[in-house]
Amino acid sequence: MAVIRTEERAKAAVVTRHPPLWARIALPSVADLIFVAVLLAFTVGQGASGLLWDTSTGWHIRNGETILRTLTIPHVDSFSYTMAGQPWYAWEWLWDTVNAALHVHFALSGVVLFSALVLGLTFTLAYLTIVRRCGNSLIAIVLVLLALAASSIHMLARPHLVSWLLTLLVVRELEVVDGVSRRSFWTVPLIFACWTNLHGGFVMGLALIAIYAIAAILERDRALAKRFAGLFALSAAATALNPYGFKLHAHVVRFLASRTQMDRIDEFLSPNFHSFGARVFLLLVLISAATFMAARSVRWRDLLVAVLAISTALLAARNIPVSAMLLAFAMAPLLSDWLGNSRFQRVSRLGERMYEMERRLNLRFMPAAVVIVLTAGLLWGWRLPNAKWIPQRVPAAAADFLVHRLGAREGVFAPDYWSGYLVYTYAGEGFRVAVDDRSDFYGDARFRQYLDVVKARPDWQQVLDSWNVRYALVGADSSLRSVLSASPDWQEEYADSVAAVLSRRKLTGGTSAPANRPEGRP
């Protein structure tokens, strides 16, 4: 079959002669360059703060600190005042703990560097996996760059990054499952045992094993199907090795099945193909469709992986990064074969020669050097990356006014996308939010109430009453600010270009507007 021929060609590229040591040190491989480029992109300049676009990184850090301090994994909520003490699944506790440990020593810079490292490893691994399958560096470079651009849609310093990396690790392991080796029977469940404590994306990993089993059945390889079925059972069992056991699975399923939340949370919506990242993904979809149509023969395994990738991405935009990498992985050998048999054979041969050369440059000096330099920089206080919350994304001055001038600790309504910042900055002073972006914790009813308020629907006032809200920290350009400003019960205490602070006239009592207003427009 065409696919097998490509893989054989890749394996046949035998290293005949190693270049001298100086060349192996001085000349980086493509994989090195990808790692270094991604790492630097997210540690130097604006890229570092770009990973902090979403503020939920903040509550992840504070949760990790609680775990480090108490040496127990929380089972109840401590960040909100509306649901304090209610059962909470801190299902990403391991990620939180690692980040908190880094934060203790290196502040946000350490957290961002860790995420940048995960991203660098992910795309390097994507390249190595793809190039190993297709034996053509040019094709692998193009596909990884496209996957990287498509992934820009969801590059944030949050635990989902680890799911990207682990998905690739699982796929690499699944590719070597055969009738002889037993290695994957302990490596894959081990990956799942870690994954289940890092992020809920392990569901995608299980789906991939199921896909491989189904493909083996369709290809009438019963022995292989049995192996994959066994691997699936072991991996599924390994996911129970978390502080909540199988209750976590029920919780994840309940959350993913919630139409209220899936239909309203931005990252779970279908992709908007008018945006940059989604357009790049669309390009990948078109290339893969063309490749599958042009291929002389297609393995069920590759086809089903592509179908899974496309379907999951179309259902939720947040799946685009993993889907882009899986699509690139599935189509690479077919694309390589097509290119090798097309009128562009010279390009194909160039890519194959690049791959052979690259296999000889295997010292991997450059990534190690960059990591050492960055870590040394952190230790000596260079603060590289210089990671900070993005000023236009967080209500820094308004929140400071709210907490320190108005003395608010509870009874504050703020949009969920600011809650991570508020918990990060003020939880140590006893501040607790009304709601935050842990929508799985708050549930459908409270989520709907939250939407009633931010979208200024008729019930907004009842919701704020039921939550005992006395202050509102709202977007400077939000509908809710217009509503509260128009209401006789509320008065605006502070406003700047990012946020406005309003307080309730009836309930505020003595905490009326202060005489000395800080910067901003009252």
Added chain:
Amino acid sequence: MSRKGLFGFVIFIGLFALAVRPAVDPDLGWHLRSGELIAGTHHVPHQDPFSFTYAGAPWTAHEWLSDLTMYGLWRLGGTAALILFFAALIVLAFAFLYARCEARPYAAGLLLFWGALVTVPSWGVRPQIFTLLLASLFLWVLDRSLQTARGRWLAWLPALMALWVNLHAGFAIGVVLILLYAAAALVESKLYQAKQLAIAAAASVAVIPLNPNGFRLFAYPFQTLLAPSMMQYIQEWFSPDFHRGIYRVFLLFIVFTLIVLARSPRRPTVREGLLLLFGLAAALTSARHIPFFVLIAVPILSRRMPESLFSISSSSPDEPQKTPRAALHTAIAVLALCAAGLQAWSVIRHQTAAELAEFPVAATDFLQNHRGLGRTYNDYNWGGYLIARGLPVFVDGRADLYGDAFLHTAVRVNQARPGWDLTLEHYGVRTALIERKSALATVLRESSGWQSVFEDERSAVFTRRDEKAVNAPK
């Protein structure tokens, strides 16, 4: 009637029943008014006659022939005529699609019905249906010219284009389709065919200025496709939302197409591949383009469906039927016809209820009874209805007339973003007819400068407090 004939008949009758839909398109009102204006003045308007915000501003009435047709039908038989006519156009579009299919009737019929189902959200009493029909017709002519190897079929394309360019701005898709066929012929080194298609494309482009707006229509499709506000605010230009049931069916259709084409021993041709990729890109970018993907994919899939899979009995190739069976088939056909007729009757009968559910009927009555309330801000989706009722609007579905900046402003007002009051002041708005649960309604309820003078389940009317007192039910 043979079993195969019956199957095809039932499929198309089912399609008709599905295509009969209430006439509640938000733009229907201004299409009818525009048609009335053209019929009355014998001129195609070039300035906006309907809004108070853009009154007299240049307006490209590019769908003038659709407007006139719709108005004529409405004069003839009211909304019932419109509903039945557009349902018939949809069925005709799918009939041309069916004619391009292999594996008829079973596989082709089922694929056609599946494809039709996913295009339902774009159906309705609207000029876009002319584009659906003409795109289908273009594809039929193009396929026919290739099958018969007779270039003279292509001569129909410029003639059809001359009609299309006066009906709907989707005419650009016709040119793209010819060019895709030409590109495929070029890649396959069929130079004579490519030349013929290139000539057909050039001739089709040459007839585009044959419309009341002349050369302006060359740029019109590009202006629409490149307008950020259209893509950002107008729902049918959004990418499909695969959380909705109907688009999940479309997702299954995409997956099925991919699997069939990847695994079928009959490999897709360059032409099929190019068309499919174009259709897929268009459909995923904007839900309103899904019908093009269906028009392209169904015949390609049908060529890869073994008919034997779908035949109920392989030993009966359309043999003459015995009398009892023929009677049964006739009975089923009559039953299907009755069911479709009943469905059409039910839709027409409930048209008023559908309008009540979709439009602010009572609130508009209120405004008409209180003419002195001054300029009225209205919800974007209700502009067409208000125009039909003879009220000047703030904004309506003619997004091309208003442009990006104004649409952005209108959306900000609707969402009650800070500065909403200044915009209303700027345009001299004294009254607002908006959705009862909108953010703007919430703000106006709280605002001391405005008062609610009318509210029902769906809509609310607010006036400025300095207006004369309005006695109205609340």
